[in-house]
Structures are given as C-alpha cells and as structure tokens.
Amino acid sequence: MSARVSPTDRIRGEIDALFDGQRELAEIIEDVARLGARLIIQTAVEAEVEVFLGRARYQRKSDAPEARAGSRNGFAVVTIKTTWPDPVN
Numbered sequence: 001m002s003a004r005v006s007p008t009d010r011i012r013g014e015i016d017a018l019f020d021g022q023r024e025l026a027e028i029i030e031d032v033a034r035l036g037a038r039l040i041i042q043t044a045v046e047a048e049v050e051v052f053l054g055r056a057r058y059q060r061k062s063d064a065p066e067a068r069a070g071s072r073n074g075f076a077v078v079t080i081k082t083t084w085p086d087p088v089n
Contacts (some may be wrong), residue, residue, distance in 0.1 A: 006057060009044060011039045 005013075015035050018028050050056060 004058075006046070007042050011035055011042060015039070016036060 015032060018031050018035075044058070
C-alpha cells in the first residue's frame with residue numbers, strides 16, 4: 001500500500017524533480033513559477049480547511065473534541081426528494 005502524500009508535498013516533489021533533468025533553464029524557471037503558485041494556493045487551502053475543521057489533516061475528531069463535525073472528502077448523507085411516482089433503486 002502506498003503512503004499517503006499531502007498535495008503540498010507532492011508539489012514540492014515535482015519542483016525538486018525539475019532540477020534532475022536535462023532541460024533548458026528558461027523552461028525550468030517557467031515550471032518552477034507555475035508550480036510555486038500552485039504550492040502557495042494549495043498551502044493556503046490546506047491551512048483554511050484545518051482552521052475550519054479544527055483539526056489537522058489525519059487527526060481524528062475524537063483527538064480534538066472541540067473540532068467541528070465535517071469530513072475532508074466531502075461525504076455527507078443526503079436525502080433527495082423527487083416528484084417521480086416510483087422509487088429509484
């Protein structure tokens with residue numbers, strides 16, 4: 001089973017990998033700028049989610065009793081009301 005890697009660590013790995021190849025400096029600088037912008041946005045999003053939920057990425061709610069109820073993967077039980085006469089299976 002592969003280890004879970006956070007999106008910010010994945011982007012940092014992509015930046016590090018840019019310097020391993022034999023590419024022109026201009027291409028490398030362009031890609032570093034693009035990935036750097038992605039890294040800044042991803043870091044901000046992860047920090048905002050952590051503050052909103054009140055717990056770290058893999059911390060369980062039971063470890064942080066003051067944490068807000070919520071899930072990082074977006075799962076929620078939803079009931080959909082329809083006007084269709086037959087139930088949908």
